[in-house]
Amino acid sequence: MRAADVLLDALDRVSGVVHHVLDGIGDEALTFRADAEANTVAWLVWHLTRVQDDHVADAAGTTQVWRDGGWHERFGLPFDADATGYGQSADDVGAVRVGADLLRGYYDATHAATADFVRTLGEDDLDRVVDDRWDPPVTLGVRLVSVLSDDLQHAGQAAYLRGLAERA
Numbered sequence: 001m002r003a004a005d006v007l008l009d010a011l012d013r014v015s016g017v018v019h020h021v022l023d024g025i026g027d028e029a030l031t032f033r034a035d036a037e038a039n040t041v042a043w044l045v046w047h048l049t050r051v052q053d054d055h056v057a058d059a060a061g062t063t064q065v066w067r068d069g070g071w072h073e074r075f076g077l078p079f080d081a082d083a084t085g086y087g088q089s090a091d092d093v094g095a096v097r098v099g100a101d102l103l104r105g106y107y108d109a110t111h112a113a114t115a116d117f118v119r120t121l122g123e124d125d126l127d128r129v130v131d132d133r134w135d136p137p138v139t140l141g142v143r144l145v146s147v148l149s150d151d152l153q154h155a156g157q158a159a160y161l162r163g164l165a166e167r168a
Contacts, residue, residue, distance in 0.1 A: 003141070004121045010148050011118065015111050017155040018045060021162050022100040022107075031097055032165030036090065041158045041165070043096040045103045046075070047085030048154035053110045054084050055147050059130045059140055060117045071106045118144070 021041060030042040039047075050066065057064040066072050072081045078095055079088075126141030138146075 003123055003126055004118050007118050007121075007144055007148070008115055010152075011111065011115055014048075014148065014151045014155055015107075017152070017159060018048075018107050019104070021045065021155065021158045022104050025100050025162060027097075027099065029162055029165035030100060030103075031094075032161065032168065033094070034161065034164055038090075039093055039157065039161070040096065041161050042098055042103060043085065043093045044154045044158040044161070045107060046096050046098070048151045048158075049103075049107045049110050050084040051086075051150055052114060052147050054082075055143060056110075056114045056117060059143050062113075062117070065106070065110045065113050069106070069109050071109070074102060075106070 022045065025041065031040050033040055053064045053066050067081060075096075075098055077083070079092065085092075121140075126139060126144075128140045129137040130140050130143050131138035
């Protein structure tokens, strides 16, 4: 099995969790907060998708789905178009009030773009340095695993939060 195939399998597992979280969820559960400072399902799914879109587009040398696909306009969020959720306040989290279909559409478009990129990769591509601001510099393989790790954590948090919301 090629490394790209392993990455694709992992990406598909994230997709399964995201879809499970969003399937049949109501607006109240999407915006439920365990406390006043907590993240919401909507924010978590938006954030994990924005980070994936941002990081993969940068590594691939392409533009983000967020901009090219018109998602920024459709979401109508009160953030800069480059916002990915890092460092956002509790008020910012609460501002992500969009429906599951919109979240799923953006996630699916980003997932497809990511998978298309990963399918082009050979083994040597994963050793290419994509960010030299770190010591050691970050390779493409490390960046993709980082994105997957972040995605899995946030998708799991969203699944847990959905369960809390539905029991509240």
